[in-house]
Amino acid sequence: MLSPRDREDTRSRLLAAAETIVAERGVGALTLDAVAAAAGVSKGGLLHHYRSKEALLTAIVTRMAEEMRAVFDMLYAAEPPGPGRAARAGLVWAFHKPPEREARDLRIAAALLAAHAHDPALIDPIRAEHAHIRALMMDDGLPPARAMLLMTAADGLFLAKVFSLWEPSEALARDMEATMRALTVP
Numbered sequence: 001m002l003s004p005r006d007r008e009d010t011r012s013r014l015l016a017a018a019e020t021i022v023a024e025r026g027v028g029a030l031t032l033d034a035v036a037a038a039a040g041v042s043k044g045g046l047l048h049h050y051r052s053k054e055a056l057l058t059a060i061v062t063r064m065a066e067e068m069r070a071v072f073d074m075l076y077a078a079e080p081p082g083p084g085r086a087a088r089a090g091l092v093w094a095f096h097k098p099p100e101r102e103a104r105d106l107r108i109a110a111a112l113l114a115a116h117a118h119d120p121a122l123i124d125p126i127r128a129e130h131a132h133i134r135a136l137m138m139d140d141g142l143p144p145a146r147a148m149l150l151m152t153a154a155d156g157l158f159l160a161k162v163f164s165l166w167e168p169s170e171a172l173a174r175d176m177e178a179t180m181r182a183l184t185v186p
Contacts, residue, residue: 007049010039010041010045010049011049011059013039013040013041014035014036014039014041014046014049014050014056015056015059015060015063016039017035017038017039018030018035018038018056018057018060018111019060019107019108019110019111020038020107021034021035021038022107022110022111022113022114023106023107023110023111026114027113027114027117027118030053030056030057030114031053032046032047032050032052032053032056035056053118054118054119054122057111057114057115057118057119057122058115058122060111060115061111061112061115061122061123061125061126062125064108064111064112064125064126065125065126065128065129067104067108068108068126068129069129069132071093071101072089072090072093072129072133075089075090075092075093076089076136078092079092082141083140083141083142083184083185083186084140084141084142084184084185084186085140085141086133086136086137086140086147087137087140087142087147087150087151087183087184088181088184090133090137090150090151090154091150091154091177091180091181091184093154094153094154094157094158094177095173095176095177105158106161106162109158109162110162112126113162133151134148134151137150137151141186142183142184142186143186146183149183150180150183150184153176153180154180157176
């Protein structure tokens with residue numbers, strides 16, 4: 001019998017395998033057989049943890065929402081209290097991701113697109129986290145329109161990268177961040 005830690009390790013391997021399949025080959029390649037093989041687990045072992053593709057997608061999105069909350073909360077806590085705190089945390093997230101976080105965020109985006117394509121309701125946990133961040137921004141001591149402009153700009157930069165639309169040069173990114181950071185002062 002597996003220990004609770006072994007069960008959690010297996011779940012984590014299954015979710016990581018599913019995310020990788022979606023990121024590298026698209027949602028069409030996400031099958032229970034493919035996930036089991038990629039994770040080095042029998043299909044029966046996968047079904048013990050996730051009874052369907054939808055259950056697997058739900059678990060992926062839930063894990064991503066938890067990660068999203070943890071990262072934003074960490075960035076928020078690192079900013080000095082006062083007006084613009086949430087907006088500044090959002091700018092750090094948008095402009096200063098370590099390479100491993102950047103790669104992880106792109107994998108998250110691919111998995112979210114897959115989940116949304118399967119059933120738009122599956123991304124409700126992400127919608128809830130986005131609403132949480134939006135609420136912090138709206139209650140950040142900045143004019144609400146300015147706070148939402150900053151959040152929308154950061155979201156737009158992320159989506160431009162996700163869809164390979166464009167990416168600012170280092171100089172332009174610095175100028176954009178400086179311009180946006182000036183808007184975090186009431």
